[in-house]
Amino acid sequence: MIVINKEKCIRCGSCVRDCIIKILKSGEDGMPYLPDKLERCCLNCQHCLAVCPTGALTCNGVSAAQCEPLRPLPRPEDMLSLLRQRRSVRKYKNESLPPEILEKLKESLAWTPTGCNAHSLMFRVVETKEEMTFYREETNRMIMKLVNTGIMRWIYPAINRFLEAIQNGEDVIYRGAPHMIVAAVPKKAPCAEADPWIALSYFDLLLQSYGLGSCWCGFAVHAFKWNKTLKKQLGFPKGYKIAAVLLFGKPDVTYHRATAPENFKILT
Ligand SMILES: Cc1cc2nc3c(=O)[nH]c(=O)nc-3n(C[C@H](O)[C@H](O)[C@H](O)COP(=O)(O)O)c2cc1C
Structure with missing residues (x-):
């Protein structure tokens, strides 16, 4: 299940664009949503969660706060x-x-x-x-x-x-x-x-x-x-x-x- 915090979401569409199996849709107001009938297709890859710039998304119970912040990678x-x-x-x-x-x-x-x-x-x-x-x-x-x-x-x-x-x-x-x-x-x-x-x-x-x-x-x-x-x-x-x-x-x-x-x- 994908839950969007409507106050945090800036409707940038990043999550919709990066959804690897294209089940996340953009509503008329630009707010992303996952149609009920497509929910079972979600791979739980959490790309939507990782790509959201404001951490507005909770993906199958996992919120941005539970994810590690980015750190520098080895050269x-x-x-x-x-x-x-x-x-x-x-x-x-x-x-x-x-x-x-x-x-x-x-x-x-x-x-x-x-x-x-x-x-x-x-x-x-x-x-x-x-x-x-x-x-x-x-x-x-x-x-x-x-x-x-x-x-x-x-x-x-x-x-x-x-x-x-x-x-x-x-x-x-x-x-x-x-x-x-x-x-x-x-x-x-x-x-x-x-x-x-x-x-x-x-x-x-x-x-x-x-x-x-x-x-x-x-x-x-x-x-x-x-x-x-x-x-x-x-x-x-x-x-x-x-x-x-x-x-x-x-x-x-x-x-x-x-x-x-x-x-x-x-x-x-
Ligand atoms: C699929 C695979 C199976 C391997 N099986 C063994 C093994 O059973 N015993 C062993 O001593 N080395 C095993 N090796 C290690 C290779 O012999 C070793 O990678 C190769 O000799 C090159 O040495 P290096 O890993 O130090 O560069 C295996 C390597 C691979 C990729």
Whole structure:
């Protein structure tokens, strides 16, 4: 529901022009309104709320007073350094992050864009070392079982490279990370393939700005799909598909420069 404070509204039409699905209309007096029959089409993107210069709009119960004021953004050169200096970290300090940092990181997830603004993603942040140990032990147990039955050769031929390390007790899957975030999505979400990866990529950039390290964990995604014990522990509801896993924590490795990667082909 969109509520307009008629005293604050200056009838500039910004909200009508920026309504992404064009359901906000302008009345004869220039006052915006949302026809009742179009209300169910509202995506709750809150663009009308964000674009209103006088904060006259309340969008589905959220008023301008509840939104953060604008603050200066990082400069382009700072953003570029962040992109250049991000590395996949495969060695972590054996330390959990302070709860207040974990809270800030979790809070940031709300701002990820999702297809059709579906907002149906669900996340699981593993916060304790004990729980990470559970995932490590269960995943390694599963790998050894799959290797012994010969199935692994078919599912993940590359695991051979890691077998000796796993047998020696090295954590080649979770890399000793103290935390991970798992993104799951309803199978029928409009952009189920893209949303989880975008969300964790945004999360990743915030991690970098805190000086933290991260690494995508493709194998964990597979492990969570195959292993009922692991899947159950994560606790996602039925109908949700586990899509992406990002390990994170304080890095125990120092990089002294950015890399100089090969350029992608960019067609113009
Ligand atoms: C979709 C995706 C899956 C990945 N899966 C893994 C993984 O399972 N284990 C791992 O160590 N690194 C994984 N990586 C990290 C890549 O290997 C890494 O990004 C690449 O080597 C470049 O290094 P950089 O991230 O430090 O620039 C993954 C990266 C992406 C984008």
